[in-house]
């Protein structure tokens with residue numbers, strides 16, 4: 310038997326103003342806060358980036374504001390975006406092109422496209438053609454995790470990105486600035502870890518849909534401001550009063566790029582699922598552990614090493630001889646989850662190619678799971694609610710899927 314707080318977001322909830330602010334930041338497609346940053350920092354560059362991960366401390370050390378781009382979600386009608394892509398790929402590039410073509414991204418000085426799939430790669434080429442005045446760079450993240458090979462390669466790649474941004478007016482990179490930016494990132498990661506620990510231990514105190522908003526808001530804030538928001542939220546939820554509620558404890562996997570509508574996450578919660586952990590906003594959680602900021606350490610190598618040595622297991626990360634799904638099974642055991650929900654964007658190759666191997670690992674470990682697909686603009690949740698509700702009931706009654 311678990312518990313949930315009375316009503317998330319109600320007016321006497323001390324966390325309500327923070328959630329309202331986060332929701333505004335997340336849903337503001339005109340990027341007002343980014344425009345405001347630009348006014349306050351006329352010499353700084355705004356650097357957008359697609360999911361999953363970009364070394365944000367590198368950008369902040371160059372005096373840039375990193376801005377995460379997650380398409381238009383369920384907020385934009387696709388008028389032009391569809392004509393750029395075949396029908397059998399995911400939705401996020403369509404809404405991204407729609408936003409680009411409707412000038413919502415004009416405030417960006419540069420855009421980075423990390424190497425996670427062919428769709429993102431193709432989008433980088435399209436962006437170059439459509440907006441040649443903006444710097445558009447494909448970022449090759451290493452798939453070799455030897456420090457001498459992948460680490461060196463990634464360090465060179467980050468140097469290349471830094472030079473490209475500096476040639477567009479960013480501040481030259483210095484070791485001190487990068488060390489300070491990494492230290493700020495470590496503080497943010499500690500705040501996220503603390504919040505995630507509360508949510509996993511006491512999911513009645515922090516709902517997944519709330520954690521999602523608080524973390525995703527950081528995509529348009531600098532590190533210090535985002536850390537303050539997380540800390541304020543964590544302090545506010547400490548005052549929440551719980552009530553008894555019977556939920557099943559799950560982990561959601563597969564939504565690391567295209568994001569489900571927030572109402573879909575709330576639908577899972579209403580269906581009786583306490584989501585202890587998820588990969589919705591994996592980019593800000595991808596480095597598991599601190600970046601080394603010791604004065605005798607080359608900070609660029611340290612940033613590369615953090616990715617090489619402490620990167621989270623995910624579909625776009627090669628794991629060589631390690632057993633696929635072992636990290637997921639470990640997480641289920643560590644958090645005491647009852648099961649797993651696979652929620653992948655329709656046509657997401659990385660997530661859907663990974664899923665059978667993860668399911669096999671769960672089968673071997675006798676961990677129940679269910680799976681569905683979504684699109685960022687999915688508007689009907691009833692079927693998903695029934696499926697998640699049946700999964701929740703089944704796991705509660707029999708400890709497995711009937």
Ligand code: SF4
Nearest residue numbers: 399426428566657658
């Ligand atoms: S949703 Fe999947 S396939 Fe689509 S861009 Fe993202 S990672 Fe690539």
